[in-house]
Amino acid sequence: MLIHHELPTDGAVIRVLVDRDAGQGSTVWPSIGEYPVYDEVLYDALSSDALRNERFRAALRALAPGRLVLDIGTGQHLNWARESIRCGARHAVAMEVMDETFRAAEQNLQAWGLDEAITLLHGYSGDLAVQPRADLCVAEIIGSIAGAEGAGAIFTDARRRLMTDEGVVIPDRCTTRAAGACLRQVLDRHEIAFSPSAVPHLTKIFAWNQGPFDVRLRIKDPDRRGVVTTSAMVEELPFNGDLRTEQEQRVELEVHRTGYVDGVLLWLQLFHLPSRPPLDTLTEPTSWASVYVPLFPSEIPVERGDRLALTVVIRTSDDGIHPDYHVMGTLSTANGRHTGEHLSAHHGRIFRSHPVYCALFP
Incomplete structure (x- = not known):
């Protein structure tokens, strides 16, 4: 059942699916690791x-x-x-x-x-x-997006001031991968709404930000049938190598099965040691989740062989630590080309910038 819930801190109204919560399949939360809202x-x-x-x-x-x-x-x-x-x-x-x-x-x-x-x-x-x-x-x-919690800036400072020249960082490196996806299908065709247990964390994040904004959408246990393209790395943080806090990546993804695309799913690969395979948070059960970034105003039908060109620009926000992610996409199908973009900011006043956010914050 869908309800509209008013947050106590700022009067923002959010859409909540009250019979869809943790342990019941794919759920929508705000991405929370970037903010001082941890609890037991x-x-x-x-x-x-x-x-x-x-x-x-x-x-x-x-x-x-x-x-x-x-x-x-x-x-x-x-x-x-x-x-x-x-x-x-x-x-x-x-x-x-x-x-x-x-x-x-x-x-x-x-x-x-x-x-x-x-x-x-x-x-x-x-x-x-x-x-x-x-x-x-x-x-x-x-973070669920590799650098979202400011790891690039924090480890860069630690290596410069707090560690010996021969010092080593754990984890060794991490990357963010991206693939074209349809939000409704990633949610196993359930309504697009926040989980009830996400409400207290949204309240704390908005209070910390001193107002509502378009939080990153954390998808726990996404239905991978909603991911319809190949994937590619769009962020790399080699903590024991050439670590760059600001990056720009261009990749091209290919549709590998018939479906729909309205955005991209981002997830983490974590390499604790150079010699061991990574922990992949899309395919393995961990406390990390995926993040959905909307691109297009509606679902676009796609067929095998269609292509999605992505540009991901990562710039440090005005706090000097946490990055903003600007994702731009061009989807080429037999029925034409579609372009879309989204600025996923760590904080600020961007609010209801896309139809997905208009639905979540009615």
């Missing part, structure tokens, strides 16, 4: 992500012994700082910027008796210093 539910989802955790542990087992480890965005459970110590690190420095999360981490650190092994610092990593510099930096600041 989100932390528990990260802590219980077996695939994610095993990849990070394997990298720490290989790289942490004997090193001074820096854990940026440690969270209330200090997951990777604690794991580093278990794996033989000589000491760990953990950083946390969110006030409530830091206070919880501080209490946990004392309760676990680890305050000799782990130094906990409060603040944004760009404002803090570490002496001596770290040999290894580990951080789970990777």
Whole structure:
């Protein structure tokens, strides 16, 4: 059942599908990792992500012994700082910027008796210093779109100020992949509306932004039958290589089965170690999700062999950390060419810029 729900912070009205929630197939949420809105539910989802955790542990087992480890965005459970110590690190420095999360981490650190092994610092990593510099930096600041949480800017600063010249970053690199898709079919033909459990997080994000805006649309468990083209990499962040926070990628995708296209689906591939295959968040069950970006005002029928040319321009937003993603597409079919674009901004005042957002925010 569809309802219209008014958010308490700013009066924005959102469309909610009340009988469609977590555990019931594909759902729509705002992308939340980019914002200071974490709660117990989100932390528990990260802590219980077996695939994610095993990849990070394997990298720490290989790289942490004997090193001074820096854990940026440690969270209330200090997951990777604690794991580093278990794996033989000589000491760990953990950083946390969110006030409530830091206070919880501080209490946990004392309760676990680890305050000799782990130094906990409060603040944004760009404002803090570490002496001596770290040999290894580990951080789970990777978004459903690879750079969405500011990993490019944060790791660039860490490598410059907080790490030794020979220091190593975990994860090794990550990429964002894109494919042409139809939102209605990605949602398994269900109504386009937010999940009820997304409402508190939308409220917090809009309050933080001091007003509503077109949040990125996080699709949990997308129906992959709605993805009708080949995929290609549109963002690459080599944390131990030539890391660039601003990028521009041009790719061409081919339709491989009959269907519809109205936008693109973006998802993450994460390489924890150079020698291991990546974690693919579209095909493997993890706490990361995909992000849908609308391009065209309505669904466009496509056949095998049709082509979608994409240009993705990534520029750092005015906060100096989080990127904006400008996606432009040209779809060439037997019935003509169609062009569309969308600016997916981290924050700001762009609101109801596309028919999808007009439906979600009626």
